[in-house]
């Protein structure tokens with residue numbers, strides 16, 4: 001176990017030296033108060049958005065290098081009229097129940113803190129990252145076994161199911177979603193992530209699995225139809241259905257989406273689908289670069305990677321947790337920025353762990369470390385240090401955003417932000433142990 005990681009339990013996070021312990025316990029207290037207080041279930045999105053508009057940033061929030069008035073200045077968000085910007089969610093939205101916490105649902109209700117965590121062989125500077133909120137390898141085994149069974153049914157990784165088992169996407173779900181021990185909800189996260197990854201491996205990255213840059217865009221267009229079936233077009237729809245049924249990646253995505261539908265409300269579902277589709281735009285950029293044999297400049301890769309990141313995985317957090325973050329809160333600019341910061345930080349963790357794997361393909365993938373080394377003409381070790389520093393800046397940025405949003409009186413929002421924090425902590429833990437990056 002990573003020395004900084006902690007098992008679940010009320011004492012979590014007290015043995016290490018988390019740098020923001022005060023802020024963390026305040027966050028945990030706030031979530032508990034909000035969950036038990038009168039503002040919990042009945043809080044209207046309009047009132048919360050009003051609070052977001054008027055809440056001044058805390059004095060400790062550092063000034064950004066380039067001010068973004070739309071995002072940061074509370075006044076810029078002030079409504080012109082006192083009318084609520086959105087209808088009461090109770091009246092207009094199918095709001096899912098927010099269950100009160102049970103003793104086994106600790107992950108969303110406390111923060112184990114942030115720390116400088118060792119990674120890899122320990123020879124590089126540490127990653128500043130949330131600590132892992134829960135490590136439960138018995139639960140991970142149950143979820144992973146069910147995931148492997150499902151993979152066998154849908155047909156992905158058919159000739160390498162043992163390797164798929166050792167990759168441990170089921171363990172990733174348990175590490176990244178400490179808020180619940182509901183196996184079916186965790187299996188949903190495991191399936192979605194495995195299906196996204198299968199799509200990435202088979203269509204985008206792995207030449208051995210048939211990935212080719214020129215076929216990628218039409219394949220992705222088909223993925224969208226598998227996940228979000230278009231209106232019936234008679235015989236043409238039958239052809240579409242045949243095409244979906246004949247490709248294990250599409251079967252996996254359709255099946256995972258069906259599971260998702262059992263747990264999500266309409267706006268959650270469309271949030272997850274649309275985020276997936278937005279991620280694909282970045283994939284087509286990589287495909288063009290691969291096809292042309294070009295390496296993008298680092299800034300351009302990062303711009304694409306921000307929309308091709310674990311932000312996509314994080315869109316599942318409230319669904320897996322069994323509650324709903326209102327769409328107007330999820331898309332509020334400061335919340336959006338916070339989740340993007342976290343998603344990008346986590347995907348840099350992925351790039352750091354997959355340098356060797358990605359350099360090995362006949363057509364090497366884009367990877368921030370490889371691109372920095374190429375652009376700067378520096379040794380890989382120096383490029384790793386640059387990427388670590390970039391990661392750490394994103395995590396500090398997320399922490400600042402979380403602090404800034406702490407005044408918003410929404411149990412769901414505070415819970416979601418803790419969920420994002422937990423996702424980052426679980427993601428680092430998983431990358432350090434998964435056979436995929438060995």
Ligand SMILES: CC(C)=CCC/C(C)=C(/C)COP(=O)(O)OP(=O)(O)O
Nearest residue numbers: 193196197200308309310312313354
């Ligand atoms: C889980 C998910 C949203 C997967 C889709 C793609 C993505 C954001 C990745 C993390 C995959 O990136 P990459 O191809 O660099 O990952 P591997 O190194 O192949 O694991």
